[in-house]
Amino acid sequence: MSRNEALRAVARHVGTEATGGRGLGGETTLVTLADDRRVVAKRGAGARATQAEAAGLRWLAEHGDVPVPAVHGADDEWIVLDYVAPGAPGIAAAESFGRGLAALHLRGAPAFGSPPPGGPVDAWMGLAPMRNEEHADWPTFYARHRVEPYVRTCVDAGLLDRGQAAVFDEVCARLPELAGPPEPPARLHGDAWSGNVHWAADGRVWLIDPAAYGGHRETDLAMLRLFGTPLLDHVLGAYADAARDAGAPLADGWTGRVDLHQLFPLLMHAAVFGGGYAGQALAAARAALRA
Structure with missing residues (x-):
């Protein structure tokens, strides 16, 4: 996967310049924005995959019962989400x-x-x-x-x-x-x-x-x-x-x-x-x- 493709997808969906990124495995990239925020860009298996994930996240987030990443945008190839830093089970x-x-x-x-x-x-x-x-x-x-x-x-x-x-x-x-x-x-x-x-x-x-x-x-x-x-x-x-x-x-x-x-x-x-x-x-x- 081209890191530059992920950066372009993020800039397109977030509207903020992407200044850097690193792979998180598979088709997923952690991207840093010019304002120091971090988001995740995932390349899906196709239009239905990205549309399904975006719709699912929004549906699950509707009442705030369990936190899910916010969706910044999705197209036929990419979905861009908030990055959630990992922690330890408790x-x-x-x-x-x-x-x-x-x-x-x-x-x-x-x-x-x-x-x-x-x-x-x-x-x-x-x-x-x-x-x-x-x-x-x-x-x-x-x-x-x-x-x-x-x-x-x-x-x-x-x-x-x-x-x-x-x-x-x-x-x-x-x-x-x-x-x-x-x-x-x-x-x-x-x-x-x-x-x-x-x-x-x-x-x-x-x-x-x-x-x-x-x-x-x-x-x-x-x-x-x-x-x-x-x-x-x-x-x-x-x-x-x-x-x-x-x-x-x-x-x-x-x-x-x-x-x-x-x-x-x-x-x-x-x-x-x-x-x-x-x-x-x-x-x-x-x-x-x-x-």
């Missing part, structure tokens, strides 16, 4: 994040699968395409747009055979009974793995890099568990307390549905990265059927 920050995430989820969404306002139906989660199409119930949406497409990709790539794919077919057929009590659609971050839970120097937890949509709140909670979010017991404890205090406690047995909600990210990782993720997804599907 219990107070973890508990505040848990309470804020509960409030964010309860802001709701128009439907299961609804994209953020202004966001595209055909969006992205990291490097994977992700379709946000509205449905009246979560089991139908989850099967059609979060499980079945990625199972097909894994079968076509030789990562799953037909017999293994049948396990996912059974999960999808039984989703109405496996999903627990019906809930209204929640406002999800959508990709809440530990790398997108940003412990900041200001003593707060910020959410970055969303793949936001209307979904089931247990999906975000399952994603937090998937790759080892620090101080997770404090996050989840504060979340459960806040949800209960708001009159919307987590449904009984939600911890037994973690495998069900982890199917999507595991299948998505298998479709993009291959390796052992297909086996992990298959194990999670079998565990979901036993729960």
Whole structure:
């Protein structure tokens, strides 16, 4: 990636001269402005990717429940965001994040699968395409747009055979009974793995890099568990307390549905990265059927 391209994108969207920059990894550049502010310029996977991220950040920021970086601008290639300096995990920050995430989820969404306002139906989660199409119930949406497409990709790539794919077919057929009590659609971050839970120097937890949509709140909670979010017991404890205090406690047995909600990210990782993720997804599907 050309550093000069990132500097030009920042100047175009912020309206202030960019004086320097350094790579943060991948397609992301930390840029210093002439007025000493710092912003981040990210090159997306395409117009839908940058539009989806910008719309998602704005939607999540609407009520200030959890801090997210401000969007300075986005185009078909670039998104420019505030830079948030990193810090260390702490219990107070973890508990505040848990309470804020509960409030964010309860802001709701128009439907299961609804994209953020202004966001595209055909969006992205990291490097994977992700379709946000509205449905009246979560089991139908989850099967059609979060499980079945990625199972097909894994079968076509030789990562799953037909017999293994049948396990996912059974999960999808039984989703109405496996999903627990019906809930209204929640406002999800959508990709809440530990790398997108940003412990900041200001003593707060910020959410970055969303793949936001209307979904089931247990999906975000399952994603937090998937790759080892620090101080997770404090996050989840504060979340459960806040949800209960708001009159919307987590449904009984939600911890037994973690495998069900982890199917999507595991299948998505298998479709993009291959390796052992297909086996992990298959194990999670079998565990979901036993729960």
